[in-house]
Amino acid sequence: MTQLHVERLDRSRAQLLVVDIQERLLPQITDHESLVTQAERMIRAAAALELPITVSEQYPKGLGPTVPAIRAAADGADRAEKLTFSFCADAACRQRITGVARPQVLLVGIETHVCVLQTALDLLEMQMTPYVLADAVGSRRPVDHNTALDLLRQAGAVVTTVESAIFRLVHAAGTDLFKRILPIVR
Secondary structure: OOOOOOOOOOOOOEEEEEEOOEOOOHHHOOOHHHHHHHHHHHHHHHHHOOOOEEEEEEOHHHHOOEOHHHHHHOOOOEEEEEOOOOHHHOHHHHHHHHHOOOOEEEEEEEOHHHHHHHHHHHHHHOOOEEEEEEEEEEOOOHHHHHHHHHHHHHHOOEEEOHHHHHHHHHOOOOOHHHHHHHHHHO
16 A cells, blocks of 8 residues: 655645535535534634635526625635636636645535535646545535545545644644634634
8 A cells, every 4th residue: 555645734835715605505515514614613713824715606696605604704815706616727716726825725615526626636737735624525415525535535635624634734732823723623
């Protein structure tokens, strides 16, 4: 068995992309309440860690706006509308993600097997590192979600969880940063 090298998450090299957590699609997603809770945790942590945050919306005319809980958590974050499934397939969106010069991209959102998957695969092609937060991404059907996570692992994306990513970004207890993050992970 070959060993995968996973680079250390680094606050100065990381950004968060919130993918299409929108009003008309979210209720159809398996365990969507938990997904929103975990995505909110990651957004709050990203803000505390001073990571750039981008919120995407897939065809908002049809799928509605980002759900209120995510909009509130990501208040002040950059927003981008798209028609392509991959965030990176839209030229303006792609520029947004590359323009911050942070190659580690934490991904939360829906659907795992469509927009999250295609975005992560494009990030890999762009020589960036997608960190797919498994407990903050979802699909309508569990088989689609699980199959996409398997494919992402095989392709070289890092599949982890919100809490693991947060602690990897903080690095140590007993610091002021840790104290700011502690209420989020409790």
